[in-house]
Amino acid sequence: MPFLTVEHIHHIYFTKDSATVALEDVQLSVEEGEFVSFLGPSGCGKTTLLSIIAGLIKPVEGTVTIANKVISKPDSVIGYMLQQDYLFPWKTIEENVTLGLKVIGKKTKESKRTTLSLLKTMGIDSVENQYPGQLSGGMRQRAALVRTLATNPKILLLDEPFSALDYQTKLKLEDLVVETLKEFKKTALLVTHDIGEAIAMSDRIFVFSSKPGKINRTYVVPKELRELTPFDARQHPSFSLLFQQIWKELDQLETKNDH
Numbered sequence: 331m332p333f334l335t336v337e338h339i340h341h342i343y344f345t346k347d348s349a350t351v352a353l354e355d356v357q358l359s360v361e362e363g364e365f366v367s368f369l370g371p372s373g374c375g376k377t378t379l380l381s382i383i384a385g386l387i388k389p390v391e392g393t394v395t396i397a398n399k400v401i402s403k404p405d406s407v408i409g410y411m412l413q414q415d416y417l418f419p420w421k422t423i424e425e426n427v428t429l430g431l432k433v434i435g436k437k438t439k440e441s442k443r444t445t446l447s448l449l450k451t452m453g454i455d456s457v458e459n460q461y462p463g464q465l466s467g468g469m470r471q472r473a474a475l476v477r478t479l480a481t482n483p484k485i486l487l488l489d490e491p492f493s494a495l496d497y498q499t500k501l502k503l504e505d506l507v508v509e510t511l512k513e514f515k516k517t518a519l520l521v522t523h524d525i526g527e528a529i530a531m532s533d534r535i536f537v538f539s540s541k542p543g544k545i546n547r548t549y550v551v552p553k554e555l556r557e558l559t560p561f562d563a564r565q566h567p568s569f570s571l572l573f574q575q576i577w578k579e580l581d582q583l584e585t586k587n588d589h
């Protein structure tokens with residue numbers, strides 16, 4: 331059985347005087363250690379699906395199973411990282427990244443060692459006693475990633491984690507994140523608007539169409555790109571071929587939405 335399965339997910343948002351069908355019959359599966367991305371026009375339900383997988387939203391219909399467990403509420407196998415870092419400004423980086431461990435009662439000597447080694451891997455161990463306001467956006471996002479990894483989740487849900495960063499920082503973080511997730515053998519799901527980011531980081535890409543949101547097409551990223559770092563993958567000829575293909579598809583989907 332795959333590590334993650336999403337079966338027949340339907341979701342509708344009800345408000346006082348309207349009902350929006352956000353997702354219609356979404357089905358997918360992800361293997362352990364795989365890195366997949368969700369791309370699609372604005373409003374196609376990417377964040378809704380991620381929140382359902384995280385156990386934060388109960389779908390109207392359908393089931394999510396992670397590591398043989400049906401997900402109905404947030405679970406420690408899942409780590410969620412958002413566009414904003416949500417670090418507490420009055421706590422040091424060390425206090426921020428170990429907060430999750432404290433909450434689940436796992437702040438031990440051993441887990442402190444793991445956190446310190448994660449801070450080192452992310453190149454921010456020297457700022458552990460500083461406060462978030464003293465750090466750059468890239469450093470704060472790295473701290474947010476350490477906090478997410480500190481509780482040792484099996485799967486990481488990443489909702490546009492690099493979109494608020496400048497281009498150079500974003501490219502550097504893409505490399506660091508892929509390397510770290512490979513090292514710790516994590517499964518990851520990334521929501522992004524950036525086709526290049528999806529191709530450079532992923533093993534597979536799900537392209538969604540909207541109104542209602544569903545999977546339009548699944549792309550397997552060619553092996554020659556998957557073997558490279560995200561930065562190097564961007565320089566490979568196969569990268570531009572896939573980029574053009576997905577660009578055309580998204581352009582058609584957006585044109586369809588405008589009519």
Ligand SMILES: Nc1ncnc2c1ncn2[C@@H]1O[C@H](COP(=O)(O)OP(=O)(O)OP(=O)(O)O)[C@@H](O)[C@H]1O
Pocket residue numbers: 343344345350351352370371372373374375376377378379543
């Ligand atoms: N809390 C809510 N109440 C009502 N409708 C909602 C709510 N959240 C999302 N929607 C609607 O559900 C649909 C899917 O939204 P969602 O945010 O999941 O899409 P998305 O693909 O992540 O969008 P974006 O790329 O712009 O972030 C949209 O039509 C949106 O307006």
